[in-house]
Amino acid sequence: MQEKPRARKGRRPxxxxxxxxxxxxxxxxxxxxxxxxxxxxxxxxxxRSAIAALDYRPxxxxxxxxLGVTGTLxxxxxxxxxxxxxxxxxxxxxxxxxxxxxxxxxxDDEKIERHVVESMCRRRFDGILLxxxxxxxxxxxxELAAGLSLVAVDRPVLGLEVDCVLSDNVAGIETAFAHxxxxxxxxxxxxxxxxxxxxxxxxxxxxxxxxxAQGGPADAMIHTGPIERDRIHRALETALSGPAPxxxxxxxxxxxxxETVRWFRDHHDDVAIVGFxxxxxxxLLRPDLTVVAQDDAAIGDTAITMxxxxxxxxxxxxxxxxxxxxxxxxxxxxxxxxxP
Amino acid sequence: MQEKPRARKGRRPxxxxxxxxxxxxxxxxxxxxxxxxxxxxxxxxxxRSAIAALDYRPxxxxxxxxLGVTGTLxxxxxxxxxxxxxxxxxxxxxxxxxxxxxxxxxxDDEKIERHVVESMCRRRFDGILLxxxxxxxxxxxxELAAGLSLVAVDRPVLGLEVDCVLSDNVAGIETAFAHxxxxxxxxxxxxxxxxxxxxxxxxxxxxxxxxxAQGGPADAMIHTGPIERDRIHRALETALSGPAPxxxxxxxxxxxxxETVRWFRDHHDDVAIVGFxxxxxxxLLRPDLTVVAQDDAAIGDTAITMxxxxxxxxxxxxxxxxxxxxxxxxxxxxxxxxxP
DNA sequence: CGGTATCGGGATAACGTTATCTCAATCGGC
DNA sequence: GCCGATTGAGATAACGTTATCCCGATACCG
Numbered sequence: 001m002q003e004k005p006r007a008r009k010g011r012r013p014x015x016x017x018x019x020x021x022x023x024x025x026x027x028x029x030x031x032x033x034x035x036x037x038x039x040x041x042x043x044x045x046x047x048r049s050a051i052a053a054l055d056y057r058p059x060x061x062x063x064x065x066x067l068g069v070t071g072t073l074x075x076x077x078x079x080x081x082x083x084x085x086x087x088x089x090x091x092x093x094x095x096x097x098x099x100x101x102x103x104x105x106x107x108d109d110e111k112i113e114r115h116v117v118e119s120m121c122r123r124r125f126d127g128i129l130l131x132x133x134x135x136x137x138x139x140x141x142x143e144l145a146a147g148l149s150l151v152a153v154d155r156p157v158l159g160l161e162v163d164c165v166l167s168d169n170v171a172g173i174e175t176a177f178a179h180x181x182x183x184x185x186x187x188x189x190x191x192x193x194x195x196x197x198x199x200x201x202x203x204x205x206x207x208x209x210x211x212x213a214q215g216g217p218a219d220a221m222i223h224t225g226p227i228e229r230d231r232i233h234r235a236l237e238t239a240l241s242g243p244a245p246x247x248x249x250x251x252x253x254x255x256x257x258x259e260t261v262r263w264f265r266d267h268h269d270d271v272a273i274v275g276f277x278x279x280x281x282x283x284l285l286r287p288d289l290t291v292v293a294q295d296d297a298a299i300g301d302t303a304i305t306m307x308x309x310x311x312x313x314x315x316x317x318x319x320x321x322x323x324x325x326x327x328x329x330x331x332x333x334x335x336x337x338x339x340p
Numbered sequence: 341m342q343e344k345p346r347a348r349k350g351r352r353p354x355x356x357x358x359x360x361x362x363x364x365x366x367x368x369x370x371x372x373x374x375x376x377x378x379x380x381x382x383x384x385x386x387x388r389s390a391i392a393a394l395d396y397r398p399x400x401x402x403x404x405x406x407l408g409v410t411g412t413l414x415x416x417x418x419x420x421x422x423x424x425x426x427x428x429x430x431x432x433x434x435x436x437x438x439x440x441x442x443x444x445x446x447x448d449d450e451k452i453e454r455h456v457v458e459s460m461c462r463r464r465f466d467g468i469l470l471x472x473x474x475x476x477x478x479x480x481x482x483e484l485a486a487g488l489s490l491v492a493v494d495r496p497v498l499g500l501e502v503d504c505v506l507s508d509n510v511a512g513i514e515t516a517f518a519h520x521x522x523x524x525x526x527x528x529x530x531x532x533x534x535x536x537x538x539x540x541x542x543x544x545x546x547x548x549x550x551x552x553a554q555g556g557p558a559d560a561m562i563h564t565g566p567i568e569r570d571r572i573h574r575a576l577e578t579a580l581s582g583p584a585p586x587x588x589x590x591x592x593x594x595x596x597x598x599e600t601v602r603w604f605r606d607h608h609d610d611v612a613i614v615g616f617x618x619x620x621x622x623x624l625l626r627p628d629l630t631v632v633a634q635d636d637a638a639i640g641d642t643a644i645t646m647x648x649x650x651x652x653x654x655x656x657x658x659x660x661x662x663x664x665x666x667x668x669x670x671x672x673x674x675x676x677x678x679x680p
Numbered sequence: 681c682g683g684t685a686t687c688g689g690g691a692t693a694a695c696g697t698t699a700t701c702t703c704a705a706t707c708g709g710c
Numbered sequence: 711g712c713c714g715a716t717t718g719a720g721a722t723a724a725c726g727t728t729a730t731c732c733c734g735a736t737a738c739c740g
Contacts, residue, residue, distance in 0.1 A: 012486050014696055025720045030698060038718060055482035060462040061410070062696035065401040065725050072463075080420055080443055081428040088421040091445050095452075100459050102442035103420055105431050112435075119440050122400040142395035146352050258624060265626055281621045284598060286605055354726055365690045370728060378688060402726035405695050 013054040022050035033058055064124065073307065074120035074128040075103040076113060083254075083279065086153060089300020090129060097308060099126070106133060114139050121148060127307040132157045134196055149310040153303050155198040156320065163310060165302045165321045169199055169276075172292040172325040173206035176250050176274040179290070179327055181214070184336050185248040185272060189239035191232060191260060192224035192252035200224060203252050203276060221246060232259045240271065247337035248272035254279045261285055274333040287331025298323050353394040362390035373398055404464065413647065414460035414468040415443040416453060423594075423619065426493060429640020430469060437648060439466070446473060454479050461488055467647040472497045474536050489650040493643050495538040496660065503650060505642045505661045509539055509616075512632040512665040513546035516590050516614040519630070519667055521554070524676050525588040525612060529579035531572060531600060532564035532592035540564060543592050543616060561586060572599045580611065587677035588612035594619045601625055614673040627671025638663045 015033075019026045024047060031039045032047040039047075050056075064070040073094055077087055080103055087103065094101040102125075106113035110133045118139070120128050127149035137157050144150065144160070152164035173190075180188050190207040193200035204224050211221060220242065223235030239246045249271055251257040257275035264271060275282065278293035302321055310316050327333075355373075359366045364387060371379050372387040379387075390396070404410040413434055417427055420443055427443065434441040442465075446453035450473050458479070460468050467489035477497050484490065484500070492504035513530075520528050530547040533540035544564050551561060560582065563575030579586045589611055591597040597615030604611060615622065618633035642661055650656050667673075 016696080026696095027698085027721080028719060031719085034698080040718065043719085055486055057458075057462055057483075057486070059405070059464060059696055060459075061401050061405040061464055062725085063698075065399070065405060065695095065727085066697045066699085068725080070401070074442075079428070080431065081424040081426075083423055084421040086421075088419070088445070091420065091447075100444070100456075102414075102444055104440070104442060105428070107431075116440075118397075119400075122397055124399060124401055143397075146395055146397070258620065262624055265624075280598065281624060284602055284605075284621060284624070356726080366726095367691080367728085368689060371689085374728080380688065383689085399726055402695085403728075405697085405725095406727045406729085408695080 012059070013056045014059070015056075017054055018047065018050045018056045021054055022046045024050075069126055070124055071099055072123075072125045073099050073101045073304075074117075074123075074125040075101050076106050076116045076120065076128060076130045077103060078106055078108050078131050078133075080105045085296035086294075086300045086303070089297045090304055093301050093304035097304065099308075101129075106131070108133055110135060117143070127151070127311045129153055129303055129307060130157070131155065134158075134198070147314055149307060149314065151303050151307045151310065153299065158198070161318045163306050163319055165299055165306060165323060167199075167294040167299065168322045168325050169202040170206040170209075172276060172294075173203050173250065174210060175325070175327050176276070176292050176333070177207065177210040177214075179329070179333055180248045180250070180272060180274060183248075183272065183334055186214075186337070187244055187246045188221065188248045188250060189236075189246035190222045190224075190250045190252065191235055191239070191256050192222070193256065194226045195224045200252055207250065220244075224252070227255050227259075229259055229262075232256060233263045236260060236263050236267075240267075246271070248274070248333075248335075251275045253277050257282075257289060257291070261289070270335065270338045272333055272335040272337070274327075278328060282328075282330065285332065287335070290330045290333025291328050292325050293328050294325050295323050352399070353396045354399070355396070357394055358387065358390045358396045361394055362386045364390075409466055410464055411439055412463075412465045413439050413441045413644075414457075414463075414465040415441050416446050416456045416460065416468060416470045417443060418446055418448050418471050418473075420445045425636035426634075426640045426643070429637045430644055433641050433644035437644065439648075441469075446471070448473055450475060457483070461486075467491070467651045469493055469643055469647060470497070471495065474498075474538070487654055489647060489654060491643050491647045491650065493639065498538070501658045503646050503659055505639055505646060505663060507539075507634040507639065508662045508665050509542040510546040510549075512616060512634075513543050513590065514550060515665070515667050516616070516632050516673070517547065517550040517554075519669070519673055520588045520590070520612060520614060523588075523612065523674055526554075526677070527584055527586045528561065528588045528590060529576075529586035530562045530564075530590045530592065531575055531579070531596050532562070533596065534566045535564050540592055547590065560584075564592070567595050567599075569599055569602075572596060573603045576600060576603050576607075580607075586611070588614070588673075588675075591615045593617050597622075597629060597631070601629070610675065610678045612673055612675040612677070614667075618668060622668075622670065625672065627675070630670045630673025631668050632665050633668050634665050635663050 015026055015029045018029045024043060028039060028043060029047055032044050075087060075090060077084060091101050104116045106116055113133050117128060121143050130150060130152050131154050132152050137160055140160060150162055152162050156164045177188060192204045195201040195204055207222060220238060225231050249260060251260050254277040260273060275289050275291045278291045282289035282291050355366055355369045358369045364383060368379060368383060369387055372384050415427060415430060417424060431441050444456045446456055453473050457468060461483050470490060470492050471494050472492050477500055480500060490502055492502050496504045517528060532544045535541040535544055547562060560578060563579060565571050589600060591600050594617040600613060615629055615631045618631045622629035622631050
């Protein structure tokens with residue numbers, strides 16, 4: 001018994017097969033598939049049932065090749081498998097626009113970033129969202145010249161004029177600092193990420209400016225470096241000891257907040273803390289963690305909007321958008337200083 | 341001044357342009373691009389410099405169309421933007437195999453899952469990794485018949501014979517239960533996810549079996565349902581009150597552990613807890629959270645291996661692989677019962 | 681020196697779509 | 711009853727690759 005009217009064995013059915021099955025011209029099948037109104041009702045029906053009988057699925061590779069566009073956006077992010085609320089907003093916004101987002105991790109590795117982005121370019125994705133790694137983005141120059149639409153998220157592409165959407169890191173630090181000052185703190189420490197990372201550098205610089213404005217000493221108050229447990233704990237130890245220990249700490253990102261809390265729970269319970277970046281565990285601690293929260297949804301929506309604008313008109317002037325952050329007071333940042 | 345020898349304006353250069361630029365035949369460019377050894381050194385050089393001059397990048401759409409394969413794997417996961425250590429292992433393993441993984445979220449929505457998977461099929465991805473949503477996967481039947489290579493991760497595709505790789509949920513629950521019993525607990529409660537979710541159902545069932553084996557009463561001891569804060573807190577309240585309150589709790593997944601800890605911190609500090617799924621915050625609590633941890637790396641590696649095997653030979657018999665879990669004793673599960 | 685391997689490289693035909701062009705048939709108007 | 715407009719559908723040419731075939735030139739052997 002012949003199961004189905006299959007085309008050539010082992011191959012997926014193609015439009016030619018559908019046309020043969022329906023007794024109709026190739027072009028007519030294409031018209032039906034693309035909802036072209038100029039096909040008679042009876043023929044549409046014949047083609048439809050042929051498609052169903054063969055389980056025909058159009059080959060997007062061929063469509064995209066012919067059409068010139070792929071309806072696909074690439075997202076090259078640091079780690080897919082990390083919490084990344086921005087990506088969620090990105091997927092949502094893209095789906096609403098009828099675009100497909102396909103994502104891959106750069107693993108914070110320049111080599112991998114380049115490989116991922118170039119792969120997406122060779123696949124002729126309509127546009128790419130990128131969380132850029134630190135240093136050299138020279139490889140992007142020819143791609144951009146060839147018409148790549150790119151939007152950088154969270155960090156700019158240094159040295160290149162590229163659209164980007166960032167959080168307002170400076171305002172975030174200033175807000176956190178002012179918040180702690182308003183609650184009576186005068187000696188505030190900052191624990192930050194490696195300053196080779198753009199956001200870390202920006203936040204640390206903003207904090208230094210706050211210290212200068214306040215007129216306080218800076219050396220023991222600011223500690224930046226790689227995300228390593230020992231480094232962080234040593235920094236905290238330094239900041240919270242000596243003749244003039246800090247009475248409050250600002251942490252530069254979610255991981256640092258975690259490590260700081262981890263250390264506090266064994267050493268202190270009277271230091272105020274304000275973290276940068278909101279996270280699930282902010283409300284797990286006691287008191288709940290006060291944070292400077294980024295507006296993930298706004299960042300994602302803005303990124304997709306900018307990318308679509310650039311795809312629609314590559315001559316659009318480059319824009320750098322800064323998205324406001326908000327302070328979420330939850331308790332940990334409202335503790336008064338132990339010894340004023 | 342003419343900047344670069346561009347092909348047709350606005351279009352990316354193609355092999356034809358490179359061939360013209362190098363004064364060579366189209367086929368020769370293809371050979372150079374694909375490192376075919378049969379091209380003379382001088383011509384290779386000419387072609388190479390033409391490629392560089394034009395910033396030529398092969399169009400993978402055309403390659404893939406011609407070649408029949410895309411060298412691309414799709415990963416349709418519940419939420420890209422959630423922590424998903426398995427996906428990390430998947431990306432790593434695929435990269436090692438020279439394949440590209442492109443991921444998209446299904447958002448735990450059957451409609452979106454279907455849309456994502458079908459999009460990947462139309463793009464003719466070589467294979468797809470899927471974290472399947474609950475109910476109806478009928479749409480997969482024609483795809484599978486047409487030769488789709490699919491591996492289900494974390495949950496099986498119910499009603500279809502499809503490769504899958506799962507954690508050993510039953511052994512995990514048994515281990516957690518036995519661990520608490522060994523530490524003196526006799527009244528152990530289970531807080532689980534909605535049993536319409538496969539893993540939740542499997543874990544709850546295993547827990548019921550444990551209760552039966554122990555001969556204890558079950559009703560007040562097992563609470564499953566949707567992940568909603570109020571529901572969970574009410575369930576905990578029930579389990580920990582009355583004449584015979586539980587002295588220990590097993591939580592069915594990471595989110596439930598979080599909510600349970602959140603509730604405990606305001607109400608109890610003497611109940612033992614063992615969580616299913618490891619997470620960053622397991623070591624943030626006091627005492628540290630004892631968990632049943634899945635072997636994410638093994639799951640990811642296995643999934644990629646199975647997928648590659650099936651792609652290489654679609655007639656491979658369907659396999660269901662169960663990956664062992666391990667108990668990470670950290671303190672919270674070793675607390676003795678308050679009132680034995 | 682002629683004949684035949686061998687090697688390098690070009691012409692041409694797919695891959696599965698869509699777009700352009702063409703043409704046959706139907707219809708309305710005068 | 712003829713003509714132009716309109717509609718429906720087919721033939722054919724791209725899109726940018728790679729694979730098959732083939733041919734010209736050099737080298738080697740008898």
